Amino acid sequence: MTAHHITTLPALRNLYGPARERSLKKEIPSLDAHALQFIGLSPFVVLASSDADGHMDASPRGGDAGFVKVLDTQTLLLPDAPGNNRLDTLENIVATGSLGLLFMVPGFDETLRVNGRAVLSTDPADLALCADARRTPALAIRLTVDSVYLHCAKAFMRSKLWDASHHIDRDQMPSMGEMLRDQMRAFHGQETEAETQAQMLARYRQSL
Template sequence: MRDRNRTVSVTMVRKVEATTGAVYAAWTEPRLLARWLAPGADTVTSVTVDLRTGGSFRLEGVNGDGKPYAFSGTYLDLVEDRRVALSWIYDGPVPALRGGTSIVVAELRKLEPGVTELTLTHEKLAARDAAEIYRVSWTECVGKLACVAACDEVAARPAGPGERADFFSDSQRDLQDRFGSRKLADRLEAVLVHDHLSAVDAAFIARQNMFFLATADAYGQPSCSYKGGARGFVTVADARTLAFPDYNGNGMHLSTGNINETGKVSLLFVDFERQARMRVLGSACIADGDPLLERYPGAQMIVRVTIESVFTNCPRYIHRMSVVEESAFVPKSGAETQEPAWKRLSAVADVLPDKDKHLAGQDTDLDKTLNKD
């Protein structure tokens, strides 16, 4: 006979590249909870929090099928930067998750500067099928949490000596004054610049199959990179978060290395067919365990961008061009990904990564393999 008092639990331990303070904030601030506490295609629509022991919380959302659900409960224990414990009640369309109250506990431990060990336990679950659903869901959510905590930590860092506090730098202001455009610049900032994506912005991004990515290393050296994929390859995770895949490239890791060093990025989207462009400024982080990896065959990592500013630019100098065809090298599900000709160059034959050793060749014409000649 089944023991009705017996319960099951789920426990996972993850290393998060962020401080304990940033991870604690991700667990307790509504604006951050809304960005990670939603597995798969779920979307959070509302978060209310009474952050105190005995206080209540409620999170509402819709799943990938558009069906509403909610989680609610009470804070059982709060130790700043160390522990969050809460009761957990599910109200939604999944029968296995309904009925009864369970307990969620997040324990935070500093491993080294900027690195936190998160131990997540979801206990007092009534059945093993519920535990398995939560195991998968929490795995996806914690992947998002790691990016949210890391990105928000960079974005929230106060301006230090020599760092600008407003949208324009001192040098930009000097040039505006020289050419009499300060008032115009202020008006355009007020009208065009915002800190989140509108529905029109999101639709614009969803139509694009390329953008330019600007980053800078710790020495201030900038780098600009072209990023291409299938149309819509940049995911609008929410109004303040973009995500895109890091595909196999030339192995130099200039952009991703810079992101790991400084976290600051600028994205320029150009629609050459409609002659329109949009810029996104923000903070980025990289994860090789991000749940979005499943959406992008062939991706090595996922880059998530927390938006700080987004604005549309004057389109007057954009040349009108049309797409002849998307690159045949973009990875596709169920199809073998083509390899670039430059990997057959004799100059790199002895230094190719192990997975590419079979591509080594004797070609010598560098310009031809890079389509320059």
């Protein structure tokens, strides 16, 4: 720690000042018509969670627009899809029962944040609601909503995330397989064969 580190809430507020009234009042306790429509349009959500020791995780989830199901203004169902079986988010939910969601809609600079209490459900009725043409999930995350608020557009405006003229060619970095090979070698002393980007994408498509 140095004199330049902010370590107290008063010092933090002294740097930024109070929150605007509008920013405080935009947080609501349930899903309104606008939040429901936003979730229905969203094909992508980031799940934020932590374990009992505070180790954080943020996990992206995607599907067809509206793949996160709305049961009512206080309840969401998120189907789990095949992944790498690390289960970081799912284990964190078991440990703490808390989850934060950040919904995004392609072309929208605004995002929607939803926080609440989560459980892992294998209830056949929940799974049936989450089934699609590809699969019925092994489980669904059932979220009881505590707070909802729209997040302003500034971050996406600054990043120009949806602006195709600012998109970066994938060949600006090695394939994920090559990066994983290098990391396995550097941190574990293990030699592995690197998938090309095309090979990796072909493998992913088999379990989308």
